[in-house]
Amino acid sequence: MIAWSAFSVTDAKADDAKPxxxxxxxxxxxxxxxxxxxPALKDVPxxxxxxxxxxxxxxxxxxxxxxxxxxxxxxxEIVKDLSDVDIKAIATWFGGTQ
Amino acid sequence: MIAWSAFSVTDAKADDAKPxxxxxxxxxxxxxxxxxxxPALKDVPxxxxxxxxxxxxxxxxxxxxxxxxxxxxxxxEIVKDLSDVDIKAIATWFGGTQ
Numbered sequence: 001m002i003a004w005s006a007f008s009v010t011d012a013k014a015d016d017a018k019p020x021x022x023x024x025x026x027x028x029x030x031x032x033x034x035x036x037x038x039p040a041l042k043d044v045p046x047x048x049x050x051x052x053x054x055x056x057x058x059x060x061x062x063x064x065x066x067x068x069x070x071x072x073x074x075x076x077e078i079v080k081d082l083s084d085v086d087i088k089a090i091a092t093w094f095g096g097t098q
Numbered sequence: 099m100i101a102w103s104a105f106s107v108t109d110a111k112a113d114d115a116k117p118x119x120x121x122x123x124x125x126x127x128x129x130x131x132x133x134x135x136x137p138a139l140k141d142v143p144x145x146x147x148x149x150x151x152x153x154x155x156x157x158x159x160x161x162x163x164x165x166x167x168x169x170x171x172x173x174x175e176i177v178k179d180l181s182d183v184d185i186k187a188i189a190t191w192f193g194g195t196q
Contacts (some may be wrong), residue, residue, distance in 0.1 A: 042151045049147075053140040057168055070155055094126040 016052045023089035028078055032071075037094040044071070047094035055091035057060035114150045116194035121187035125174055130169075135192040142169070145192035153189035 029047070037048035047055065058082045059082065061067045062075040082090070127145070131137045135146035145153065157180065159165045159174040180188070 039149075042147070042149055043155055045152045045156075046148055050144055051137075051140055051142070057141055058143075061165070061167055064167070066167040066170070067159070067165050069159055069162070072164070079104045 016092055016096045019089060019093055023086065023093055025086035026090045026093045027083055029090065029094070032074075033094075048098065051093045052095040053092040054087075055095050056087055059087045110194045114190055114194045117187060117191055119182065121191055123184035123189045124182055127188065127192070131192075148193040150186075150189040150193040153193050154185055157185045157188065171188075 029037075032041060032044050033047050035049075038046055049092060058067075059079050062079050063082065065076065067075070079087075127135075130139060130142050130179065131145050135148075136144055156165075157177050160170060160177050162179070165173070177185075
């Protein structure tokens with residue numbers, strides 16, 4: 001039973017689980033979005049607790065130039081070289097369930 | 099002092115305060131974003147507690163065609179006729195502090 005329980009915990013973490021440590025790629029987000037995804041700037045969205053799939057899609061939209069105006073030029077520069085793995089890691093770091 | 103305190107409370111509500119009742123314009127948001135701004139759909143952003151100024155800017159970006167792809171076509175239709183007053187009311191309803 002102990003082994004089964006341990007497996008269940010591991011399995012539950014496989015989906016939207018927050019990583020144990022901040023992914024390196026997320027470090028560049030902190031100056032605007034706050035150290036925990038809760039920004040001081042009023043026009044910057046809170047990432048903390050946001051749905052990971054939405055965050056993934058939003059990052060890809062910035063990468064692909066589907067969001068323009070406002071801070072989109074900044075975002076485009078920040079996210080342009082992120083890999084799919086980076087994007088998913090960032091999304092689950094800020095939005096994943098603990 | 100009592101009168102001064104009451105004024106202070108009123109004054110504090112004038113900025114990002116959540117309205118006492120849901121603005122009519124917000125009713126069309128609920129089917130996707132959830133009755134309280136916390137959606138069941140995984141690719142739809144949580145609005146509950148998001149920063150009002152960010153929400154305002156995001157609605158205007160959809161109105162002005164500065165967000166495309168994904169659900170942007172839906173959003174464009176939903177928000178195209180909103181007034182500035184509607185936009186601010188929606189933003190503070192979902193994101194305003196109580």
